[in-house]
Amino acid sequence: MAVALNQQQEFTAKLKQIEEMLKKYKGQKGALLQALQEAQNIMGYLPIEVQEMVAETLDITLSEVYSTITFYSFFSLKPKGKYQIRTCLGTACYVRGAEKILDRLKTELGIEVGDTTDDGKFSLNACRCIGACGLAPAIIINDEVYGRLTPDKIPDILKKFE
Amino acid sequence: MDMVTLTIDGIKVQAPKDATVLEAARKAGIKIPTLCFLKGVNEIGACRMCVVEVKGAKSLQTACVLPVSDGMEVITNSAAVRESRKVTLELLLSDHNLECPTCIRNLNCELQKLSEELGVQAIRYPGEKSKAQYDDFSPSIVRDTSKCILCRRCVSTCHKVQSVGVISPNYRGFNTVIAPVYDMSLSEVSCVNCGQCIMACPVGALKEKDDTDKVWKALADPEKYVIVQTAPAIRVSLGEEFGGELGTIVTKKLPAALRRLGFDKVFDTDFSADLTILEEGSEFLDRLQNGGKLPLITSCSPGWIKFCEHYYPEFLDNLSTCKSPQQMFGALVKTYYAEKMGIDPSKIFSVSIMPCTAKKYECKRPEMFSSGYQDVDVALTTRELSRMLKEAGINLNNLPDEEFDEPLGISTGAGAIFGATGGVMEAALRTVYEIVTKKELKNIDFTEVRGVEGVKEATIDIDGIKVNVAVAHGLSNARVVLDRVKNGEANYHFIEIMACPGGCVGGGGQPILNADERWEADYREERAKAIYEVDRNMPLRKSHENPAVKSLYKEFLGEPLGEKSHKLLHTHYTKRELYPATK
Numbered sequence: 001m002a003v004a005l006n007q008q009q010e011f012t013a014k015l016k017q018i019e020e021m022l023k024k025y026k027g028q029k030g031a032l033l034q035a036l037q038e039a040q041n042i043m044g045y046l047p048i049e050v051q052e053m054v055a056e057t058l059d060i061t062l063s064e065v066y067s068t069i070t071f072y073s074f075f076s077l078k079p080k081g082k083y084q085i086r087t088c089l090g091t092a093c094y095v096r097g098a099e100k101i102l103d104r105l106k107t108e109l110g111i112e113v114g115d116t117t118d119d120g121k122f123s124l125n126a127c128r129c130i131g132a133c134g135l136a137p138a139i140i141i142n143d144e145v146y147g148r149l150t151p152d153k154i155p156d157i158l159k160k161f162e
Numbered sequence: 163m164d165m166v167t168l169t170i171d172g173i174k175v176q177a178p179k180d181a182t183v184l185e186a187a188r189k190a191g192i193k194i195p196t197l198c199f200l201k202g203v204n205e206i207g208a209c210r211m212c213v214v215e216v217k218g219a220k221s222l223q224t225a226c227v228l229p230v231s232d233g234m235e236v237i238t239n240s241a242a243v244r245e246s247r248k249v250t251l252e253l254l255l256s257d258h259n260l261e262c263p264t265c266i267r268n269l270n271c272e273l274q275k276l277s278e279e280l281g282v283q284a285i286r287y288p289g290e291k292s293k294a295q296y297d298d299f300s301p302s303i304v305r306d307t308s309k310c311i312l313c314r315r316c317v318s319t320c321h322k323v324q325s326v327g328v329i330s331p332n333y334r335g336f337n338t339v340i341a342p343v344y345d346m347s348l349s350e351v352s353c354v355n356c357g358q359c360i361m362a363c364p365v366g367a368l369k370e371k372d373d374t375d376k377v378w379k380a381l382a383d384p385e386k387y388v389i390v391q392t393a394p395a396i397r398v399s400l401g402e403e404f405g406g407e408l409g410t411i412v413t414k415k416l417p418a419a420l421r422r423l424g425f426d427k428v429f430d431t432d433f434s435a436d437l438t439i440l441e442e443g444s445e446f447l448d449r450l451q452n453g454g455k456l457p458l459i460t461s462c463s464p465g466w467i468k469f470c471e472h473y474y475p476e477f478l479d480n481l482s483t484c485k486s487p488q489q490m491f492g493a494l495v496k497t498y499y500a501e502k503m504g505i506d507p508s509k510i511f512s513v514s515i516m517p518c519t520a521k522k523y524e525c526k527r528p529e530m531f532s533s534g535y536q537d538v539d540v541a542l543t544t545r546e547l548s549r550m551l552k553e554a555g556i557n558l559n560n561l562p563d564e565e566f567d568e569p570l571g572i573s574t575g576a577g578a579i580f581g582a583t584g585g586v587m588e589a590a591l592r593t594v595y596e597i598v599t600k601k602e603l604k605n606i607d608f609t610e611v612r613g614v615e616g617v618k619e620a621t622i623d624i625d626g627i628k629v630n631v632a633v634a635h636g637l638s639n640a641r642v643v644l645d646r647v648k649n650g651e652a653n654y655h656f657i658e659i660m661a662c663p664g665g666c667v668g669g670g671g672q673p674i675l676n677a678d679e680r681w682e683a684d685y686r687e688e689r690a691k692a693i694y695e696v697d698r699n700m701p702l703r704k705s706h707e708n709p710a711v712k713s714l715y716k717e718f719l720g721e722p723l724g725e726k727s728h729k730l731l732h733t734h735y736t737k738r739e740l741y742p743a744t745k
Contacts, residue, residue: 048344052741061327062741063351066343070333 014043018050022057029060032068036075045076073127081116081123083161085109086140090129093137097150101137102126104151108158121161168234183225183236184212188681194238195247195276197254198313199226200362201681203323209313210250211276214238222246248280256287258365259294259308265366272364272676273311292336299347301526302355302371302519302670307339310367315677316340316359323663325638326469328353340367343742351742352472354637356465356661357519357543357670370519370671373540374550380511380539381424388511389499390425391491391570392416394432394581395517395666396544398692402673403548404558408685409692414563417571420515421564422556430566431514432573434491435580435589437714438462439705441731442484442586443593444722446656450627455479457632457647457654460586462486464524465661465670467735469637474644475737480657483732487580488514488521489530491570492537493730498718499570507535514541517581517669520661529733543671572710575697582690583635583665584611584618587658591622591631592704599625606703612694614664614686617642619652631656636663667693 018039025031035058039050046069055062069075087093087102106112109122116123132138135147146157164179170187177186182205187194198209207224214225217235222243225236237243255277262268276282294308312331317340321327328351331338342351360368380386401410420428446458461467461482470477485493491514496507514521521541524530530537542550551558565571576592579585588608595603610620611631616639622629632654634643640659646652662668664686675685697703705711719726 048741051343055741061321061330062343063327063330064321067330067332071331 011043015049015053017042019053022053026057027059029058032058032060032065033072036065036069040075045079047077073125076114076123076125078114078123079116079120081121083122083141084125085122086125086127086130088128088130088132088136088138088140089126090133090136092129092133096136098137100151101139101149101154104154105139108154122158166230166232166234168230168232168236170236171238177230179230179232181230183214183216183223183228183230183234186230187214187225187236187238192238194225195279196226196677197272197276197311197364198315200315200318200677203362204313204315204318206314206318209254209311211247213243213246213250215240215243244280248282251276251280251282252285252287254311255282255285256289257292258311259291259306265309266369266372267363267366267674270674270676271366275676290336292339295339295341295345297341297347298371299349300353300355300371301349301523303348303353303357303360304369304371305341305348306367306369307341308367309365310340311365312338312340313364314340315362315364316368319358319362323636323638324354324356324358324661325641326352326354326356326473329359346742352738352740354465354468354472354661355520355523355670356469356637358662360519360670361668361672361674363674364677370543370545371522372546373522373542374546376540377513377542377550380513383511385509386511387426387505387509388424388513389427389429389495390420390513390515391429391431391434391488391495392420392515393488393517393666394435394578394585394693395669395672395689396515396547397578397696398581398667398689399517399544399672400548401558403544406559408683408688409690411692411696412558413696414565415558415561417566418561418564419551419556419558422561423550423554425513427567427570429491429495429570430573430577431487431491431516432577432580433570433708433710434487434494435462435577435586436574436705436708436711437490437494437731438484438487438580438586439576439589439593440711440715440722441490441727442482443590443597443705445482445484446590446594447597448723450629450655457657458482459656460658460660461733462580462586463520463659463661463666464518465520466637466640466659468520468523468738469640469661471735471738472740473641476648477644478735478737481735483734485530485731485733486521486524487577488516488538488541489524489733490731492525492530493532494714495570496533496535496537497730498714502717507533510535512537512539514538515544515547516541517544517666517672518662519543519670521671532730544669544673545671548673569710569713572708573700574705574708575700575703576705577708578696578700579693581666582612582693583614583660583686584608584633584658585665585693586660587611587631587633587656589705590656591624591629593706594629595622595624596704596706598627601625603704611658612690614684614690619654629656630654631658633658635660635665635668637661664690 051065055065138147166179175190197211207227212225213222215237297305397413401412417428459480500507525538576589618633634640667689668686
């Protein structure tokens with residue numbers, strides 16, 4: 001109960017923070033991407049409450065906000081895990097077996113792309129080229145790149161974050 | 163205007179310098195196929211059906227967004243162009259639900275027509291189909307994305323023309339789907355049910371909720387006394403479904419057609435439009451003379467009403483409390499008419515033929531049960547009526563002229579013009595003027611409120627009282643007017659707002675015109691012209707002169723705004739959320 005309450009308070013506090021942040025974008029229809037990026041930096045993801053706030057402040061439709069969020073893989077509608085795993089599916093990684101890496105990550109974590117593990121620890125995403133083609137296939141966990149992967153290296157890497 | 167000269171298919175063509183290649187070609191009689199293009203609404207070069215070769219360009223160019231330039235050389239019909247269009251079309255078809263013979267848009271589908279025109283006889287690219295959504299929870303509009311070609315004509319219409327904006331492309335690439343937020347149903351978001359998205363759809367991805375089954379069933383039920391009313395705008399549009407020109411007048415064919423379908427009584431919504439004027443005109447005078455809330459805003463258009471409830475709830479007190487003519491009619495049929503004729507109202511099945519998809523929603527609103535029953539049981543669109551007639555083998559063109567039944571089929575020209583933007587205002591002014599001045603109005607044509615300009619303003623002198631009026635059609639224009647009031651930039655007394663561009667003649671339930679037809683002629687103007695012709699040819703043209711309305715007050719209602727009127731003919735409104743309840 002206490003935990004739930006804390007989470008709720010934290011959520012409300014972050015909403016407040018986003019509201020403050022958005023003030024500078026009032027009525028600026030063109031500021032959608034920056035606004036969403038900053039909001040996601042604060043909240044970690046973009047729940048409907050944030051989307052409505054952005055729509056209202058920028059004077060655009062909620063539909064346009066949602067459309068934009070779902071177009072860019074960078075934005076997330078769901079809370080992200082403590083460790084965010086992004087699997088590169090750019091050309092070089094792809095031809096060197098990125099899909100097998102991704103499949104192994106899914107089995108190890110028991111989640112699909114775009115989801116977060118129940119303990120809130122890991123979230124899994126696929127992304128376009130991360131510019132580490134020399135290390136293909138590669139993944140990024142938070143800000144660290146892990147390259148020259150094989151599916152069997154995955155469990156050991158995940159263990160580091162236990 | 164600055165002109166440039168270019169060559170299209172070897173022909174020298176002159177075009178204004180801000181024209182596109184598509185426009186220049188069209189003008190020169192050269193047809194370039196289009197699919198996502200909807201003149202003035204959606205000009206985004208997305209579907210690549212209009213590709214052309216341009217000398218000096220590295221790749222094929224999309225003609226619909228390509229500006230002309232002096233000396234430009236364009237080829238619209240090379241092997242490369244034809245192959246490119248064909249491949250694009252086949253790829254579209256490969257992810258399309260090809261149930262054409264049973265599709266609502268069979269034979270009126272731009273994709274089907276293009277396939278024929280471009281000679282596509284096989285689809286060379288079988289492959290995965292994208293995941294489809296079928297949403298029929300809205301009382302008015304059905305979405306079937308298995309047929310969607312992602313042209314975005316509906317999106318542009320919803321956002322730009324109607325400023326409602328509840329559908330957008332969600333996700334990306336192969337997963338893209340045109341849908342409300344979180345892929346919700348249209349019934350869960352602030353959609354106003356106007357149906358303009360349907361009018362823009364080139365295929366069968368958007369359609370009205372079909373209620374014809376309920377009507378067939380009632381017609382076949384010997385226990386039911388089935389009554390029908392037809393809206394003003396139907397008489398200038400239904401003919402198009404039977405090969406008539408835009409705005410063909412079929413007023414007298416309608417009663418014949420509806421009788422042959424088996425309706426027991428064929429009445430006219432023009433009658434209750436006249437009645438609306440008496441109630442609303444009196445309401446306006448009451449507010450004007452007794453310091454009531456002004457400006458008064460008309461309430462005939464259920465799409466506009468829902469828009470106001472979601473987007474401008476601060477204006478709810480400005481809305482006329484008058485029900486729409488459809489609902490006034492419905493309330494009277496199961497009370498006044500049932501009593502007069504000695505019919506048990508529970509046996510009456512009341513149908514309306516409307517140019518409108520929002521009417522389907524309106525007749526189900528909880529406020530619309532004032533007879534003790536659902537006042538209007540089913541609202542059919544013009545298109546649904548056309549389908550019923552065709553199914554019954556009734557060809558409008560082969561029918562004799564007949565008259566509407568009495569007394570609820572008696573109407574004036576003022577009732578008829580409700581069908582065009584500005585019509586309610588004009589009808590009201592004709593009556594208000596004579597009530598106030600007690601003098602005969604000599605020139606009854608208030609031309610300043612007619613026409614397709616988005617916002618029309620006028621000041622009418624009624625015996626020294628200067629009445630400022632505004633008329634808006636299309637909800638983006640409604641916003642303009644409401645914002646002017648909000649910001650104190652205008653001092654209107656009376657505003658008419660219709661949700662659809664052109665008013666009811668351009669309603670979301672009307673015959674669907676393809677993009678070419680919409681480009682060639684302004685259907686709103688053509689149908690409105692016909693409406694005003696109907697008005698001109700009526701022996702009576704002022705609502706308060708309608709003899710059936712007069713006897714209705716004498717026999718039943720008493721007086722405008724009286725107790726019975728209040729109970730049966732007036733309503734109230736509800737503030738609605740702008741955003742869906744997803745939390």
